[in-house]
Amino acid sequence: MDENGREILLQVKNVDITFGKGDDAVKAVKNASFDIYKGETFSLVGESGSGKTTIGRAVIRVNPCSAGEILYKGVKISGKIPHSLDREVIRNIQMVFQDPAASLNERATVDYIVSEGLYNFHLYENEADRVKKVENMINEVGLLPEHLTRYPHEFSGGQRQRIGLARAMVMEPELVVADEPISALDVSIRAQVLNLLKKFQREKQVTYLFIAHDLSIVRFISDRIGVIYKGNIVEVADAEELFNFPLHPYTHSLISAIPIPDPQLEKNKVLYTYDPSIHDYSVDKPEFVDIGHNHFVYGNKKEIEEYKALREKGEPLQPITIRKPGEKVKEENHEVHFSKAEDEFLKTPLHDTGSIWYKVLSFFFPIIGIIAAMVYKKKQYYHNYKACKQGALYGFAVLAVILLIFIIALILVVL
Numbered sequence: 211m212d213e214n215g216r217e218i219l220l221q222v223k224n225v226d227i228t229f230g231k232g233d234d235a236v237k238a239v240k241n242a243s244f245d246i247y248k249g250e251t252f253s254l255v256g257e258s259g260s261g262k263t264t265i266g267r268a269v270i271r272v273n274p275c276s277a278g279e280i281l282y283k284g285v286k287i288s289g290k291i292p293h294s295l296d297r298e299v300i301r302n303i304q305m306v307f308q309d310p311a312a313s314l315n316e317r318a319t320v321d322y323i324v325s326e327g328l329y330n331f332h333l334y335e336n337e338a339d340r341v342k343k344v345e346n347m348i349n350e351v352g353l354l355p356e357h358l359t360r361y362p363h364e365f366s367g368g369q370r371q372r373i374g375l376a377r378a379m380v381m382e383p384e385l386v387v388a389d390e391p392i393s394a395l396d397v398s399i400r401a402q403v404l405n406l407l408k409k410f411q412r413e414k415q416v417t418y419l420f421i422a423h424d425l426s427i428v429r430f431i432s433d434r435i436g437v438i439y440k441g442n443i444v445e446v447a448d449a450e451e452l453f454n455f456p457l458h459p460y461t462h463s464l465i466s467a468i469p470i471p472d473p474q475l476e477k478n479k480v481l482y483t484y485d486p487s488i489h490d491y492s493v494d495k496p497e498f499v500d501i502g503h504n505h506f507v508y509g510n511k512k513e514i515e516e517y518k519a520l521r522e523k524g525e526p527l528q529p530i531t532i533r534k535p536g537e538k539v540k541e542e543n544h545e546v547h548f549s550k551a552e553d554e555f556l557k558t559p560l561h562d563t564g565s566i567w568y569k570v571l572s573f574f575f576p577i578i579g580i581i582a583a584m585v586y587k588k589k590q591y592y593h594n595y596k597a598c599k600q601g602a603l604y605g606f607a608v609l610a611v612i613l614l615i616f617i618i619a620l621i622l623v624v625l
């Protein structure tokens with residue numbers, strides 16, 4: 211328990227993770243420390259190569275720590291541990307991977323993939339009980355029992371991620387390390403997988419260590435957020451606190467990179483680029499310090515004093531600057547952090563999928579299709595608008611041809 215009476219499920223304490231030896235050694239994680247409370251979603255955010263996955267893999271005991279320790283419910287699980295504890299960790303801490311295609315055994319049926327953990331830990335009374343557990347889980351992730359006899363390559367990316375989720379959740383884990391679980395998915399199905407993760411949390415009180423490379427995705431799903439830059443955790447705070455008071459300049463840059471849904475504002479937004487050379491750590495060495503409000507920042511004494519003073523003012527900081535019309539911006543601030551697909555996803559309303567069904571229905575009922583298209587246009591659901599318009603136009607074209615044939619036939623009969 212911490213001083214606020216919250217139960218701490220996982221503690222990462224001063225962890226270093228190094229790959230290789232001697233001159234070739236890469237220190238991927240440096241003195242990382244954070245706690246994860248039971249039932250929360252703790253997100254770890256940072257650019258590619260910053261060490262997020264390395265930490266996630268250390269939590270599931272795949273990567274060894276070269277210094278520090280990881281505690282699960284107060285018990286050390288890093289380094290050498292008894293076999294029984296190792297099994298407990300494997301069962302209770304599950305991982306969901308970024309690439310569902312690579313993380314599922316292509317030669318095994320879905321039934322086997324989902325059951326594997328149950329077999330390894332004998333978590334069923336008899337065959338009927340196993341089948342029941344697997345079928346229930348496959349239903350819970352939105353797939354059907356008949357899918358169980360199929361192989362992963364027969365599914366779409368989103369469905370494969372659902373299988374990966376079923377494989378993890380059937381074990382009834384307490385902690386799930388979700389390593390960029392939606393990054394490899396089509397933009398239109400990312401929200402569905404996020405909603406599924408949330409549903410499991412509501413119903414089964416599962417705790418998440420959610421790994422992502424940008425803040426926009428984690429903003430609305432996280433209780434707390436840790437920001438990592440080149441192996442150093444630079445800031446940890448409650449999600450609201452982090453967005454209101456992004457004290458470390460790297461966090462500032464990540465927030466400024468979040469696309470604004472209004473295209474006009476987005477066009478005039480000044481992107482803030484993080485320049486690590488602003489820190490002078492030659493004498494005054496940096497530390498990871500609790501500045502109050504459950505907020506930790508990495509900095510030297512001088513910086514920490516400045517951060518504390520900013521925080522104590524209590525006025526939310528404005529990490530996003532919008533350029534006035536005609537105002538010039540310094541060239542250095544132009545760095546694009548988001549892929550086009552992510553941009554698109556974040557600017558698109560949740561149900562604006564432009565699904566093929568809008569086209570099909572509009573084709574058969576073109577008048578309704580045109581009305582729907584007008585409504586969607588007004589609501590700025592452009593994908594749905596385009597689908598309805600296209601379907602309705604084809605529908606009208608087919609009707610016109612039928613009418614023409616009918617008129618020609620009528621004329622021929624009359625003559």
Ligand SMILES: Nc1ncnc2c1ncn2[C@@H]1O[C@H](COP(=O)(O)OP(=O)(O)OP(=O)(O)O)[C@@H](O)[C@H]1O
Pocket residue numbers: 229230236238256257258259260261262263264265423
């Ligand atoms: N097995 C390994 N051997 C050597 N270096 C490694 C290994 N795994 C990771 N690294 C290095 O550790 C650093 C952190 O990698 P990591 O995969 O944790 O980053 P990440 O933040 O998860 O990035 P991404 O978002 O691209 O997955 C990188 O420099 C990477 O090259």
